[in-house]
């Protein structure tokens with residue numbers, strides 16, 4: 529790898545470009561370059577790999593990704609951040625492309641046009657929606673090779689949770705039925721400027737083989753019904769899903785159980801019967 533260009537401290541970048549954090553845009557910045565380096569290392573070797581970053585802001589995580597040799601496409605909604613990001617583009621020629629826009633309205637696969645890893649300190653207001661978009665749909669394997677994403681710790685726990693607890697729900701099933709989801713790192717609220725009210729954690733997700741004969745849409749329909757009335761027995765919560773009660777009987781799943789006791793694989797078996 530070529531010598532890395534020297535960069536000014538992130539606090540100087542913020543001051544120079546007048547980047548006061550906007551609450552509406554979910555802006556909580558990270559300045560600790562060691563921490564940012566550790567986050568950029570979670571997906572593994574990024575040298576010459578395509579990375580999609582959502583919400584680069586002043587570019588703290590972006591510079592860590594660039595230093596790791598990644599070719600970064602970054603989507604940022606706040607135009608105030610663009611001059612700071614242009615400086616990074618100049619410091620790492622040909623390695624960074626910045627798109628000014630709303631990540632919710634852009635087709636990421638089309639934008640990058642090949643396999644890519646997603647690494648992002650997500651804006652909390654759109655984090656879960658982006659996550660479910662990446663994980664949803666019938667097409668599998670996805671174009672992304674991994675998702676390394678910062679969430680509020682409570683959301684991260686819901687993503688990696690196992691049956692039996694109150695954190696287990698639709699998000700866990702969606703994240704785990706054809707992916708592996710791990711809690712990669714906890715991040716203290718004091719690491720951010722300004723500090724958010726709650727703790728954060730980074731989740732690392734990699735796709736695995738899609739189970740045969742299962743429609744993602746049907747699986748989503750079943751989990752929506754089952755967890756929509758999570759305190760009820762399955763015979764009540766799944767009543768509205770055509771064929772579900774017969775499928776439970778055929779699979780030998782006790783209809784007096786509640787959604788939160790079903791293993792991800794039991795949801796998959798149920799969806800296969802109904803797909």
Ligand SMILES: C[S@@+](CC[C@H](N)C(=O)[O-])C[C@H]1O[C@@H](n2cnc3c(N)ncnc32)[C@H](O)[C@@H]1O
Pocket residue numbers: 553554555556557558559582583584585586587588589590603604605606609629630631632649650651652654
């Ligand atoms: C939590 S901050 C992270 C900033 C920076 N990556 C860091 O780690 O310090 C979230 C960033 O996402 C941007 N953002 C918010 N909503 C967005 C959207 N819909 N599309 C793209 N960027 C968005 C914000 O402007 C902000 O820069």
